[in-house]
Amino acid sequence: MAACFDAIPIPFLRFRTQKQEEMPIQPEPSDKPLENLHSGSNNLPGLTNEQAAQGLVALVDHSQKHTDVSQGIHASSHTLFSIPWIHSLIPGIEKLAAQYHIGNFVAIRGSKEQIFEAMPIYARIGMHLLFYGREQITILHSQTVENLLKEQSIKEGRLYDSPESTASIPSFIATYSLETSELLEPDITKYKTFNEFFSRKLREDARPVENAADPHAFCSAADCRLTVYPTVDLAKEFWVKGREFNIPNLLGVPPASEKASLFDGSSLAIFRLAPSDYHRFHCPIDGTVGDIVHIPGQYYTVNPQAVNEPGFDVFTANTRSVLYLTHAATGLPVAFVAIGALLVGSIVWTNGGEKGKSVQKGDELGYFAYGGSTIIALFPKGLIEFDGDLVANSAVPVETMVKVGNSLGKMPVMA
Known part of the structure; x- marks a missing residue:
């Protein structure tokens, strides 16, 4: 079966933090604010629950027919402007991306920096349904939000368990700048499905354990x-x-x-x-x-x-x-x-x-x-x-x- 959304790192949105060793991290002002998404403030007011549900289904279906994940399910706010089909599918999303950075900051351990990670589009739509669709008894085809999310999760998992799904591996590697040299099997043509690559193993020396000999x-x-x-x-x-x-x-x-x-x-x-x-x-x-x-x-x-x-x-x-x-x-x-x-x-x-x-x-x-x-x-x-x-x-x-x-x-x- 499949998995959740999270974040796409954007290396060029990098912020210097305070110099003290353990001081709280405070990013410098950026060109636009971070979206503050919560249930009391709808930043996509023109998007109905029905449209949001249809958008999520379309994104999952798109991943079956199109191999470039960055042009569909893993599109993020900084790439949306070049993907017209998503604009028409999800009203207001282009305006939202123009106004806000959609995602969150993450601290880089061992440095005084943090990076901004953009939220993939399917995550943002899933958030909309969670915050604004659950009070509505039914949405798309008389489904509840919970049933819709479960159905699409199962569907995406089956799609990525198919042999045809291997065609999406190269774009996934490119979208996230993955380092294939650390893989136990670095030849991506050897993976039989996308999910097999996704649950890839690493070389034994790729992740050394700190304090390995210390039982405490x-x-x-x-x-x-x-x-x-x-x-x-x-x-x-x-x-x-x-x-x-x-x-x-x-x-x-x-x-x-x-x-x-x-x-x-x-x-x-x-x-x-x-x-x-x-x-x-x-x-x-x-x-x-x-x-x-x-x-x-x-x-x-x-x-x-x-x-x-x-x-x-x-x-x-x-x-x-x-x-x-x-x-x-x-x-x-x-x-x-x-x-x-x-x-x-x-x-x-x-x-x-x-x-x-x-x-x-x-x-x-x-x-x-x-x-x-x-x-x-x-x-x-x-x-x-x-x-x-x-x-x-x-x-x-x-x-x-x-x-x-x-x-x-x-x-x-x-x-």
Whole structure:
């Protein structure tokens, strides 16, 4: 099945930040403002829910017949002006792109810079449907928004599982400037479907694990845009604004259950994968694989603006799969929550599906099919002290771009 939207990096929109090592990131003024999309302010007032639904369907159908993803499903605001068919399909989108940058900023770890990442067009339409279509009982062909998003997610997954879909691989590589030299199989003609390329493996030396020999260290689970919070309350203050977001809802367990008690007061790391990212996810700890619990749900977008919207609980509403790990050094549980999203349906476990298997930091656990999505790792209270730069950026709040194996934090030093 398929995966969610996220962001297209635009290298020429780069901003210098403050010089202090862990000061909050403040971009300099740009030529036009960043779009502030939320449920109380519709920046596409001329677009009806029916038109938005038809637009999403047309974008998915377009990906079956046209191989250049940048001219359809992965078009972004800075390229829309050269794609007339999208202008006529989605009224007002060209004017919106002229007025705003549509997307979000991401901090580049290890530098004093951040880049702007443009939101793909299908993500922006999915956001419109989420914010302005859900109150309407039915939309296109008497479907609910939820059913439409699920249907199109399944359809896109099937399209990209077909042998014909390999024709889109070159344009996908060009759109996201992917580095093929780090692939385990760099010959793109060897991939049998687009999804096979999308879930590509990397060379063993492509993602070295920092502090690999330290049993008290933790590492990033994915190539991603990362936010970290020592407590759920801080996560809700700065980032996850959904009113129903809490640990029991995320794990799909009763509030009075043993699982809820084990993770009460836990710290959390949120790994957001964009379409451009390597989409296999890896173990953040040295430990043992435990049970997996699948939780059916919706296919809403997991773009930061959806996560930051108080009226929507995308993480606890979306389809997800929870892997419970046991931390080797302490015996404490760690919950690894893989979350599907718009045009993301498939969550595939590899080593993570082998209960009782010993895993080390950086070992592969599984992968997402096409698109992008999110992982949330929950660490019991007091188990992890996140790296200072990640904490500082998350309090801005801004995501930090990291790679699999990069340092996430360490166990705190006990007095």
